[in-house]
Amino acid sequence: MSEAAPAASRVSLAEIALTFNHIALASFGGGLSAWSREVVVDRKKWMGEEQFLSAMTMCRIMPGATQVNLSVFVGGSMRGFAGAVAALLGLCLVPVAMILTLGFLYFTFKEVPAVKGALHGASAAAVALTVTMVIKTGEKCLTGVVPVAFFLAAFILNGVLRWPLLLVLGILAPLALIWAWPRERAVT
Amino acid sequence: MKTYLSLLSMFGGLSLLSIGGGNTVLPDMHLRAVNGYHWLTDSQFADIFSISQAAPGPSILIVSLVGYAAGLKVAGVLGGLAGGVLATVAMIVPAATMMYLVTMSWQRAQKSKLRHAVEKGFAPLTVGLILATSLVMSRAADHDWRAYTITAIATVIFVRTGVNPLIVVAGAAFLGYLGFI
Numbered sequence: 001m002s003e004a005a006p007a008a009s010r011v012s013l014a015e016i017a018l019t020f021n022h023i024a025l026a027s028f029g030g031g032l033s034a035w036s037r038e039v040v041v042d043r044k045k046w047m048g049e050e051q052f053l054s055a056m057t058m059c060r061i062m063p064g065a066t067q068v069n070l071s072v073f074v075g076g077s078m079r080g081f082a083g084a085v086a087a088l089l090g091l092c093l094v095p096v097a098m099i100l101t102l103g104f105l106y107f108t109f110k111e112v113p114a115v116k117g118a119l120h121g122a123s124a125a126a127v128a129l130t131v132t133m134v135i136k137t138g139e140k141c142l143t144g145v146v147p148v149a150f151f152l153a154a155f156i157l158n159g160v161l162r163w164p165l166l167l168v169l170g171i172l173a174p175l176a177l178i179w180a181w182p183r184e185r186a187v188t
Numbered sequence: 189m190k191t192y193l194s195l196l197s198m199f200g201g202l203s204l205l206s207i208g209g210g211n212t213v214l215p216d217m218h219l220r221a222v223n224g225y226h227w228l229t230d231s232q233f234a235d236i237f238s239i240s241q242a243a244p245g246p247s248i249l250i251v252s253l254v255g256y257a258a259g260l261k262v263a264g265v266l267g268g269l270a271g272g273v274l275a276t277v278a279m280i281v282p283a284a285t286m287m288y289l290v291t292m293s294w295q296r297a298q299k300s301k302l303r304h305a306v307e308k309g310f311a312p313l314t315v316g317l318i319l320a321t322s323l324v325m326s327r328a329a330d331h332d333w334r335a336y337t338i339t340a341i342a343t344v345i346f347v348r349t350g351v352n353p354l355i356v357v358a359g360a361a362f363l364g365y366l367g368f369i
Contacts, residue, residue, distance in 0.1 A: 064283025095245025119242030121364020128342030159320025180309030
């Protein structure tokens with residue numbers, strides 16, 4: 001369907017579902033975005049770096065959980081409706097079964113103490129995964145003063161000053177679009 | 189039956205309101221599930237929040253647990269499981285449908301200038317927002333200097349070596365299990 005992803009057009013629905021299942025299961029403790037990028041961009045090469053990153057922000061703006069939206073975007077881009085459903089099921093089916101099992105244990109026995117400690121430890125490493133994603137993607141797309149300025153502005157406004165996401169994007173997204181708008185003559 | 193209808197309408201509505209990610213509707217979800225319907229207590233909500241954050245898969249699956257708690261009250265464990273599945277479907281399907289429609293029109297806009305500008309311009313913003321997320325995640329998980337040390341060491345391992353990240357995450361989980369973090 002799209003010329004940009006010739007290799008991706010042959011990917012089977014089962015592979016899409018299994019891949020997203022793999023991404024979901026790897027993300028215990030968090031770090032789902034980092035795992036998605038690692039698998040979709042680095043290992044499977046289903047999408048380019050910029051396409052994936054920009055899709056992530058679109059998925060955040062749209063209603064719905066970012067990761068769920070991202071699976072719909074990746075699956076849908078590759079195989080249309082069936083691909084989106086495959087990615088969605090792959091991402092959610094096993095985790096829902098697992099979380100309902102945890103819920104059963106929690107509501108039956110009232111606590112999950114050892115699990116809590118383990119998850120706390122895992123989340124420390126999951127944060128590292130996310131920081132690593134910043135370093136890896138930053139090396140590729142933060143080339144120049146303007147991109148670095150956008151990066152810093154987004155981080156400081158949203159992460160340090162804790163402005164709401166939509167406000168931050170309301171200010172920065174139009175500026176970023178003006179900066180990145182293709183100019184007829186200044187083709188590099 | 190009434191409980192299940194409440195689950196459907198509540199999460200179906202929240203699904204389309206969750207602009208900016210699932211976390212944006214958490215306060216509203218908390219208000220209705222705890223103070224409105226009394227499906228769970230305040231501390232139970234806090235507990236299922238941390239379970240859903242750390243468990244594999246998208247953290248929006250907290251709705252599965254809210255649905256489970258709601259169903260559990262009226263129809264026992266099986267009712268809870270049904271409630272969990274129903275709440276999850278209600279939360280995911282409306283927003284995912286909308287995302288699918290956007291994806292399709294995006295695919296058709298292959299050569300548009302807007303698409304080109306979004307792909308180039310949004311990339312640096314996304315990287316900044318992701319770094320912001322990791323900062324917020326660490327604070328929310330109540331990390332102290334030990335957890336930050338693990339984060340720093342793990343980051344160096346991930347950037348410098350090709351070790352499978354799962355091994356490192358599992359190692360950190362084990363340290364946490366032993367109570368070191």
